[in-house]
Amino acid sequence: DAGVTQSPTHLIKTRGQHVTLRCSPISGHKSVSWYQQVLGQGPQFIFQYYEKEERGRGNFPDRFSARQFPNYSSELNVNALLLGDSALYLCASSLVLVQGLNYGYTFGSGTRLTVV
C-alpha cells in the first residue's frame, strides 16, 4: 500500500509568488493535517481537515489556506510568499479524527520549499 504521498518534493519560489502543495493520504484515511518545519525546529501545526471540513487551524497568517477534496487528498496554498516561509511542509494522515487520538499519524516525506 502506498503511504502518504506529497508533491512536489522540492520547490523554489520567488518572494511574492503563490505556491500549491499537494498531499494524498493513505487509502481509507479521512483526516489530513499539515505541518511546517523550519530548519532546526520541530514541526508546527498549520491545518487539520476531516471529511472535507476544516477541524483545526494553527497560528499562521491568512496567507495560508488549505482544502480537502472528496477523495480526501488535500492542497495547501500559500500566497504572497515571504523568505520566512522557506521550510519543509509535512502532510500527515490518519484513519479517523477523534479526541484523544489513540494512534499516531503517518507522515509523508514532505515538500522542501525555498523562497528566494
Add this chain to the structure above:
Amino acid sequence: SQQGEEDPQALSIQEGENATMNCSYKTSINNLQWYRQNSGRGLVHLILIRSNEREKHSGRLRVTLDTSKKSSSLLITASRAADTASYFCATDAFGSQGNLIFGKGTKLSVKP
C-alpha cells in the same frame, strides 16, 4: 509555539550503548507520541503512550510518562548506527482534535 522541550538537544554515543532522551511539556495531554526523522525528511511514528499509562515498550524502545511532572523519556537500548536521526516528542493536548504539538527534537548520533 512549542509545547515540548527535548533534552538533550544533541547526543552522541557509540554503537551498543543506550540512548536516553527526555521530553517536558506544559499542558494536560491525551497522549504523547515519539517520532523519528532522518535527514530532514518525513517523520516516522515510533510509539504512543496514553495519559493513563506509565510505561510502554516496542522492540528496543522504552517510553515512560510521568504526568505529574509533565515529562516523558525515550530509551533506545543497544543502539545501532541506523538509529542516527532526530527524535521528537509530540503531545496530543487534552481538548484538542488530535493536532500535535512538537518539541524541538534531540539529534542522536550513533557512531560505529
